[in-house]
Amino acid sequence: MSFCRCLALILTALVLAGCAKGAPEEKARAQGGIYGADTLVTGSIGEPSNLIPILSADSASSDVAGLVYNGLVRYDKDLKLEGDLARSWEVSPDGLGITFHLRRGVKWHDGHDFTSRDVLYTYRVTIDPKTPTAYAEDFKQVQSAQAVDDYTFRVRYAKPFAPALASWGMPILPAHLLEGKEITKSPLSRSPVGTGPFVFKEWIPGQRVMLERNPEYYEGAPRLSRYVYRIIPDSSTMYMELKAGGIDMMGLSPVQYQRQTNTREFLARFNKYRYPASAYTYLGYNLRLPVFQDRRVRQAITCAINKEEIVAGVLLGMGQLAHGPYKPGTWAYKPKVAADPAYDPARSALLLREAGYVMGQDGILVKDGKPLSFTIMTNQGNDQRLKAAQIIQRRLKKVGIDVKIRVMEWASFLTNFIDKGRFEAVLLGWTIGQDPDLYDVWHSSKTGPKELNFVGYKNPELDRLIVEGRGTFDTEKRRACYYQIQEILAQDQPYTFLYVPDALPVVTSRVKGIEPAPAGIMHNLIRWYVNQ
Amino acid sequence: MANYLIKRILMLIPLLIGITLITFTVIHLAPGEPVEMQTAMSPKVSAQSRARLREFYGLDKPLYVQYGLWISHLARLDFGRSFAPDNRPVLDKIKERIPITISLNVIALILEFGIAIPIGIMAAVHRDTLLDRGISVFVFVGFAVPTFWLALLCMYLFGVKLSWLPISGIHSLGSEHLPFLARMGDMAKHLLLPVAIATFGSLAGLSRYMRSTMLEVLSQDYITTARAKGVKERIVIYRHALKNALLPVITLLGFSLPGLIGGSVIFETIFAIPGMGQLFYQGVMARDYPLVMGILVIGACLTLIGNLLADLSYALADPRIRHGRG
Numbered sequence: 001m002s003f004c005r006c007l008a009l010i011l012t013a014l015v016l017a018g019c020a021k022g023a024p025e026e027k028a029r030a031q032g033g034i035y036g037a038d039t040l041v042t043g044s045i046g047e048p049s050n051l052i053p054i055l056s057a058d059s060a061s062s063d064v065a066g067l068v069y070n071g072l073v074r075y076d077k078d079l080k081l082e083g084d085l086a087r088s089w090e091v092s093p094d095g096l097g098i099t100f101h102l103r104r105g106v107k108w109h110d111g112h113d114f115t116s117r118d119v120l121y122t123y124r125v126t127i128d129p130k131t132p133t134a135y136a137e138d139f140k141q142v143q144s145a146q147a148v149d150d151y152t153f154r155v156r157y158a159k160p161f162a163p164a165l166a167s168w169g170m171p172i173l174p175a176h177l178l179e180g181k182e183i184t185k186s187p188l189s190r191s192p193v194g195t196g197p198f199v200f201k202e203w204i205p206g207q208r209v210m211l212e213r214n215p216e217y218y219e220g221a222p223r224l225s226r227y228v229y230r231i232i233p234d235s236s237t238m239y240m241e242l243k244a245g246g247i248d249m250m251g252l253s254p255v256q257y258q259r260q261t262n263t264r265e266f267l268a269r270f271n272k273y274r275y276p277a278s279a280y281t282y283l284g285y286n287l288r289l290p291v292f293q294d295r296r297v298r299q300a301i302t303c304a305i306n307k308e309e310i311v312a313g314v315l316l317g318m319g320q321l322a323h324g325p326y327k328p329g330t331w332a333y334k335p336k337v338a339a340d341p342a343y344d345p346a347r348s349a350l351l352l353r354e355a356g357y358v359m360g361q362d363g364i365l366v367k368d369g370k371p372l373s374f375t376i377m378t379n380q381g382n383d384q385r386l387k388a389a390q391i392i393q394r395r396l397k398k399v400g401i402d403v404k405i406r407v408m409e410w411a412s413f414l415t416n417f418i419d420k421g422r423f424e425a426v427l428l429g430w431t432i433g434q435d436p437d438l439y440d441v442w443h444s445s446k447t448g449p450k451e452l453n454f455v456g457y458k459n460p461e462l463d464r465l466i467v468e469g470r471g472t473f474d475t476e477k478r479r480a481c482y483y484q485i486q487e488i489l490a491q492d493q494p495y496t497f498l499y500v501p502d503a504l505p506v507v508t509s510r511v512k513g514i515e516p517a518p519a520g521i522m523h524n525l526i527r528w529y530v531n532q
Numbered sequence: 533m534a535n536y537l538i539k540r541i542l543m544l545i546p547l548l549i550g551i552t553l554i555t556f557t558v559i560h561l562a563p564g565e566p567v568e569m570q571t572a573m574s575p576k577v578s579a580q581s582r583a584r585l586r587e588f589y590g591l592d593k594p595l596y597v598q599y600g601l602w603i604s605h606l607a608r609l610d611f612g613r614s615f616a617p618d619n620r621p622v623l624d625k626i627k628e629r630i631p632i633t634i635s636l637n638v639i640a641l642i643l644e645f646g647i648a649i650p651i652g653i654m655a656a657v658h659r660d661t662l663l664d665r666g667i668s669v670f671v672f673v674g675f676a677v678p679t680f681w682l683a684l685l686c687m688y689l690f691g692v693k694l695s696w697l698p699i700s701g702i703h704s705l706g707s708e709h710l711p712f713l714a715r716m717g718d719m720a721k722h723l724l725l726p727v728a729i730a731t732f733g734s735l736a737g738l739s740r741y742m743r744s745t746m747l748e749v750l751s752q753d754y755i756t757t758a759r760a761k762g763v764k765e766r767i768v769i770y771r772h773a774l775k776n777a778l779l780p781v782i783t784l785l786g787f788s789l790p791g792l793i794g795g796s797v798i799f800e801t802i803f804a805i806p807g808m809g810q811l812f813y814q815g816v817m818a819r820d821y822p823l824v825m826g827i828l829v830i831g832a833c834l835t836l837i838g839n840l841l842a843d844l845s846y847a848l849a850d851p852r853i854r855h856g857r858g
Contacts, residue, residue, distance in 0.1 A: 035706050049617040056617040057570055132588040132619075134570065134577045184588075184619050205628050206806020207701060228705060233801045233810065236684060237700045244692045244699055411564030411819065450579065 037510060038530040039226040042249040043238040047231045048209060051192040051200070052183065053171040054126050054133040064209055064229060067525070068109075069171030069194035072100050072119065072153075075434050077517035077524070079330055081165060085114065085172055085195065086153075091473050095160035096143075100168070102151040106218045108174050109199045116147035121175035123155075125183055132184065138167035160471045162478060163435045197222045197526045207231060223513070223529035242270075248508040254318040257504045270506045273516050276329065277503040280322045281385065281429040282495040283376065283392065287456045288421060291374070296355040298493040302341045303348035304399045305392055311499050314387045318504060322497035324486040325430070325438060329518050331475065332436035332482040339490040348399050357400070365400040373402035374424035377417060379410045388498060389427045418454050426455075432500075436482050437470045442489075457494040540843065544836055551832040552606065555825050556599050565591060566615035566819045589615050602822070606829065612822035616815075622826040625811060632702060633795040633807035636727065641788060643731040644738060649781065651735070652742025657769060659747065667739070675736035680798050683729050687802075690725065698722050700804035726803045730796075738784065746777045783842070790835040 044063070050056035053065040072086040083089065086100040106114040125131055126139050141164065145155045157164055174193050178186055192200050197219070198211035209229040213222045230247055232238040239256060241247045243266075252261065257272060283305075285292040292298060307321045323340045326333040341347070357365040357372055365372040376392065378385040386407060393403040408417070417423045430441065440446055443466050444458035462485060469481035489495075505521055507514060513528045514521050567585045571577040586592045590601065605612055611622035648671075655667045691699035698704060698721055707718045749755065750773055758768045795809030808827065815823040 039705075041705065050619070055619075058617070061617070129584060130588075132585050134581050134585070136581050136584075137578045140578075189618060206810065207703065207804075208705070230701065230705075230804075231806075232700055232804045234700075234804070237687065237802055237804060240684075240687050240692050240699050244695065246699055246701075411562065411569060411817075414568060415563040448579075450582070 035226055038224050039228060040224050040249060040511060040528070041228045041230055041247045043232045043241060043247040044229045045231075045233055045235065045238070047206060048203075048229075050189045051203075052173065052186065052189045054122075054131065054135050054173070055184065055189065057134050060229070060231075064211070065171055065192065065194075066196075067198040067211055067227060068192050068196045068200055069173075070106075070196050071169035071171055072102075073165060073169050075166075075169070075519060077515070077519045079434060079519050081169075084169070085119075086168070089165070091165075095471075095473055096158075097154060097156045098165065098168075099148075100153045100155075102153060103218060104151055106195050107216055108176070108195055109193045109214065110174075110177075112174065112176050114172075114195050115150040116153040117150070118172050118175045119153045120145060120147045121179055122170065122173045125173065125178065126170070135170065138163060139170075160473070162470045162473055163437045165473070166435045198227055201226070217526065219526060222526035224511075224525075227525075242506070248511065250506060252504040252506050254314075254316040254501075254504065257318060257506075258316045261506065269509055271509050271514070272504065272506045273514070273521050274318065274502050274504055275516060275518065275520055276320060276327055277501050278327055278432040278434070279429055280325065280327075280432060280500045281388065281427070281498045282322070283498060284426045284428065284455045284495045286421065286423055286425065287458075287494060289424060291372070292424075294355050295492060296351045297372075298496070299341050300348040300351035300355070300399070301396065301401065302493050302496040303344045303351065304401070305395050305496060305498075306343045307498055308343070309395075310388050310391050313391055314384050315499065315501055319499045319501040322500050324489050324497055325432065325441070326436060326482070326486070327432045327500060330432075330436070331479060334483045334486045337486050337490045339487050341490070341493065345395075345399055352399065359400055363397075363400060364402045371402060372400065373404070375404040375406050376425045376427050377406045377408060377413065377423050378427040379413050380407050381410075384501075385427050385429070392427075419449055421454070421456070427498075436478070438466050438482075438485065439470060442466060442485075455494055457492075459488065459492065462488050537844070540840055544840070547836060548833070552603055552825075552829060553599075555828045555832070556602065559819075559821055559824050559828075560595060562816075562819065564819050566821060567591060569818045570617065602825065611826040611829075614815075614823045615820045616818055616823070622822050625823060626808070626826060626830070629806060629808050629811045630793060632805060633809070634792050636723065636730070636805070636807065637792045637795075639723075639727050640730040640734070641792070643727065644734045645781075645785065647731065648735045648738035649742050649778075652739040653746055653769070653774065653777075655739065655743045656746035656750065671736040671739050674732040674734075677733070679729055679733045679796075680802055682732075683725070683799070683802050686725055686729060697725055700802070702805055726799065726805060730799065738781070741784065742777070742781060745780055746773065749773045749777045789838045790831065793831060793834060 044060050046058055046060040048056070048061040048064050049058050050061055051065055051068070053062060053069060056062070056065075070085045072084060073081050073089070074084040076082045083103075085103055085106060087103045089098055089100045091098055100119070102114070102116055102119070108114060123139055123142065123145050126133055127136050127142075141157055141159075141161050143156045143158045145153070148154050155164075171194065174188075177188060177193055190203060194200075195218075197214055197217045199214045201210040201212045203209045208231060211227045213225050215221045230241070232241060232247070235253065238247065238250050239252075239260075242250050252272070257274070261267070261270070261272060283301075285298055285301075287293060311317060311319050311321060320328055323337045324334065328335075352365055352372070355367070357367045360366040360371060376389045378389055386405070389403075389405045393405060396403050418426070441452045442457060442462060443453065444460070444463050446453040447456045447458065465481045465485050465488070469478050469485070472478060489497075503520060507521070510530050511528050512531060513524070515524055517523060565586070566589060567582055571582055571585065583592070590598060593601075602612065611626075613619050614622055614625055651667050651671070655664045658664050687699045690697040700722075702719060702722045703715075704718050704722075707715050710718065750769075755768060755773055758772050759765075763772075793808055795805075795807035795812075797809040797813040799805070800807045800809040801813075812824065812827050814820070815827065
């Protein structure tokens with residue numbers, strides 16, 4: 001739209017504004033506008049960046065792509081791997097090869113047949129050095145990949161690699177539209193063609209992305225006719241849109257969930273859901289500093305922190321205490337970790353005394369003339385982390401540890417402090433991957449600059465267990481490794497694991513058929529429906 | 533005059549080069565790189581993938597080479613491709629955002645001048661009366677109240693409680709299928725709140741300025757003469773005084789022209805308006821160098837053109853400037 005025309009339109013529009021009526025239109029909006037009640041509108045803070053999944057890393061893009069594409073495998077509602085485009089698969093006896101048997105009769109949204117050629121293309125383009133993707137790592141472990149026939153695909157690895165299977169959950173791209181073309185300039189990044197339950201319809205930049213039901217979907221057509229992402233960058237605006245009927249679904253904050261949505265009117269119009277999110281928040285220590293090299297000091301800090309108070313104060317109870325890097329309820333999570341230090345200020349004081357600290361005159365512990373004092377850094381724009389830091393500050397003060405808090409913009413935080421190791425303690429969070437492999441964050445080989453074990457934790461026993469855990473496909477054997485790992489981490493306290501927050505989605509009560517499960521509520525989206 | 537014009541235009545060239553240099557330096561001084569922002573703290577990204585991304589964006593080359601490449605493209609009016617994962621041409625991204633921003637700014641500007649000038653005159657004419665004080669209070673409330681807060685309150689009142697107006701965005705879902713007039717009405721309702729609040733917040737400066745210039749003019753001898761001659765008060769004010777009082781205000785209008793392409797981030801974020809402010813902010817946060825530099829260069833050029841036009845009109849009005857005799 002040219003500028004002049006746009007201006008003219010808006011001026012006309014403003015003149016008309018006076019005579020436009022409000023109320024009936026609002027009702028219409030609440031039910032998907034002229035698209036009817038079976039259109040579901042959801043709010044998204046961010047705008048997708050690129051709808052070719054291997055080229056983007058943001059959650060808005062992967063949310064949309066998740067409905068348009070399929071992978072070979074996926075996680076079911078109980079977070080177990082199941083076949084998606086692959087009907088079934090076999091792991092060879094030596095644990096090095098996987099053979100996928102692909103589903104027949106699956107069609108791309110443009111009518112082409114889906115075959116093993118698409119899988120092979122997706123693999124090749126991902127590892128192609130010319131493709132600017134962040135996801136090549138898992139596929140680089142592959143030694144050879146071949147399309148045996150149209151519906152059989154075989155890969156071989158150099159060494160047994162348990163996360164391999166899950167890595168084939170990567171969305172499969174249409175070879176017939178992309179092969180031989182430059183993927184970064186493909187129109188598919190703005191109008192994707194997939195095999196998934198929803199067909200891409202339109203993307204109005206800065207405003208919305210609209211998907212329509214795929215009547216040919218291999219699991220049956222979704223019962224909702226349209227799925228719309230409205231881009232609303234401000235969360236209070238989004239909440240008001242929800243109340244006014246402009247959107248049907250969003251994630252609530254703990255305050256909204258607990259304090260603002262318990263009216264009878266709201267509960268009649270919406271259903272609230274609650275389940276643990278796949279993320280945890282932690283207090284990490286720079287283990288290269290002498291003060292934190294003493295395990296007793298780390299244990300003492302954990303003992304001095306009342307995690308329950310943090311969950312109550314920061315999340316209003318909408319979360320659980322964390323003891324380790326796994327999500328409660330998943331198969332790798334150990335429910336009772338014996339070595340986990342409970343909240344116990346007396347024990348904390350004892351540990352600090354053992355470590356050689358004595359109380360100074362100003363109420364701060366001192367060792368060799370140096371006060372026990374450190375700074376917790378966290379990133380700007382995350383109020384929960386700041387609040388948690390403040391609660392910790394107060395608790396540690398009581399046992400004689402002086403804590404300062406510094407909040408910083410994300411980019412300078414990473415470049416000037418994390419990457420250079422110039423920090424004492426950080427309050428940050430990790431997302432919990434669906435595969436329990438911990439290599440990237442905890443293995444001692446990952447302590448280099450820009451690598452994720454930035455606290456510098458090195459423990460040969462832990463390294464051995466991590467490698468053992470990723471080297472077998474046997475879930476029981478893996479579980480044993482991860483249970484032991486949780487004990488070691490609880491003993492060593494390289495982090496104080498703080499909490500796992502809850503995801504708090506809310507959906508209009510017009511939509512039926514939602515089944516909350518460990519994986520959340522989106523797993524059976526195609527069976528959601530609306531009573532007309 | 534032609535000489536003056538040529539001199540002024542030649543002077544723009546070093547200025548433009550300076551602007552590109554400063555723009556480039558400032559954005560590269562900010563900590564963090566585009567690749568960093570996309571891949572930091574992601575367990576799946578290895579050092580090789582990071583190096584691969586840097587190479588793809590040309591970030592592995594020395595800074596002066598990067599600057600040279602950028603400036604040589606810029607000379608051909610090629611703003612390059614965005615460093616965001618979509619990798620789209622910067623110009624496309626700006627093009628789809630700029631109409632709504634300029635339109636909103638123009639409407640708000642028209643309203644601002646259309647309201648602030650009359651109430652400024654009114655305040656001057658009725659100096660020190662209840663009306664004057666009332667106007668002062670009104671415009672200063674607008675000035676002092678944080679717009680985002682007022683915006684949220686209005687959205688809650690008109691959108692949630694009364695359901696008179698939509699809350700955010702610029703179109704309703706499916707409005708593209710409506711007939712033309714209904715579509716316009718729909719857009720108008722979406723824009724009513726943002727425009728009204730933006731205007732309310734900007735009245736103070738201009739109306740107070742108008743009031744003081746008007747008072748100054750009204751105290752001059754020729755006004756007293758006009759009144760002494762028995763000219764009607766209405767004619768004294770609107771024919772004799774207003775013309776002179778408006779001159780400096782027109783200069784103010786000139787100053788506000790470059791601001792037309794800049795959007796307010798907070799405003800656009802709250803109302804979910806896909807304008808330039810949001811684009812620029814996201815660009816800065818993601819360290820999207822080409823996008824940020826593109827917007828800055830366009831803004832700077834507009835400012836230069838605005839200044840040039842202002843100087844030229846002065847020159848037209850004042851022969852002393854034109855002939856360089858100060």
